[in-house]
Amino acid sequence: MKKNETVKRILFITLSNIGDVVLTTPTLLTLIKRYNNAKIDVVGDARSRILFNHCPLMNNFYEKDKTKGLIGTIQLIRMLRKNYYDIAVDLRSDGLLYFVRAGKKFHKVNNNNIHSVEKHLQSIKEASITNPAIWIGREHENEARKILSKSNSKILAIGLGANSPQKIWPTKNYAELCNMLKDHFKLVVLVGDKKDDVFTKNFKTVFSGNVINLNGKVGLLTTAAILKRAELFIGNDSGLGHIASAVKTKTFTIFGPGEPHRYKPWGEASGWFQDDERNISKIKPDVIFENVMKNMESVGNKSK
Structure with missing residues (x-):
């Protein structure tokens, strides 16, 4: 990704477990820093939603509810397809990104030899490290x-x-x-x-x-x-x-x-x-x- 790209909207698909979500925040912060005028939507579940409640940089949070099964997934896809994203980043890799309308799509990297923070950053081809964050009200x-x-x-x-x-x-x-x-x-x-x-x-x-x-x-x-x-x-x-x-x-x-x-x-x-x-x-x-x-x-x- 290039810093001088014109990016107006980004989709960020994060993980579920609290610790795993925290380890994805350096990737989110890197996107925010690189495209500071872009609106960022986040996809997560009920557990991860809590961590973004006070994030001042988030536009919309879309909840992926596993209890609703296929119907819930279809509903989520329909909501996401109403938007067009310049960039979509999927750190989950459950197939959702396939249905998203986006100019550029970045997928999860499978590298188990490095720390998860570094692995997630590799998905957006970023070498420099930003520390994890949590937003407290x-x-x-x-x-x-x-x-x-x-x-x-x-x-x-x-x-x-x-x-x-x-x-x-x-x-x-x-x-x-x-x-x-x-x-x-x-x-x-x-x-x-x-x-x-x-x-x-x-x-x-x-x-x-x-x-x-x-x-x-x-x-x-x-x-x-x-x-x-x-x-x-x-x-x-x-x-x-x-x-x-x-x-x-x-x-x-x-x-x-x-x-x-x-x-x-x-x-x-x-x-x-x-x-x-x-x-x-x-x-x-x-x-x-x-x-x-x-x-x-x-x-x-x-x-x-």
Whole structure:
């Protein structure tokens, strides 16, 4: 793509899982920077819609509803075909782009040897890297500020859950790790959705410090605002790590069977650890403590 092209309208087809969507935002931001006068429409699902609610650069959001099956897909195609796009970018590759009216079409690149941020940028033939982003509304910032109003110390955010059991480090281990980190963080904030609240009781049984449990208590964008105020986020291979990285908070991800070279949170301040056997249950708290401390020393303190 050439910067001096006359581009009035762009279609951007993103992914579904929260973490995957965050990793597509550098591609979206590159398009916005290159064609700053263009109107950009986004196609995603109900989960990804949340991340674009406060994006000032988006024109329309078209929701792809899998529950409606073929009828829903046909309805979406009819809506999209009412428009003509100068450029259409599909990072999903489910055939939708075939039906879109567009001057230039860019498809998903299949390269599993590089990080997803780089792979998505390759789809639009872009070499320079823009960091992931997330857009947070003022109301979410205010809610986060209110929740943390009584805390003047460094905050450690912890994500106990993930979307599969094989990716979840035992809750007892997280609690023991937080006990080891008490000299560095006076407050632990548990972040996650409602299903992650099942881990809270076991965590509080072992952890002896101050903790605020927000599992299932606040929405995704308020969680992002909370993470923005944290010094460090430690969690499993999940979308929360990518959100933390996008708001410029240091992250440390504990991987099970995943692929860190492709899916670790983006950036130099994003550390990770994976057992040689890719068995997350075998990883001991003292090993993570040692690696977290090394990572914190290498990236320094977060500037507020």
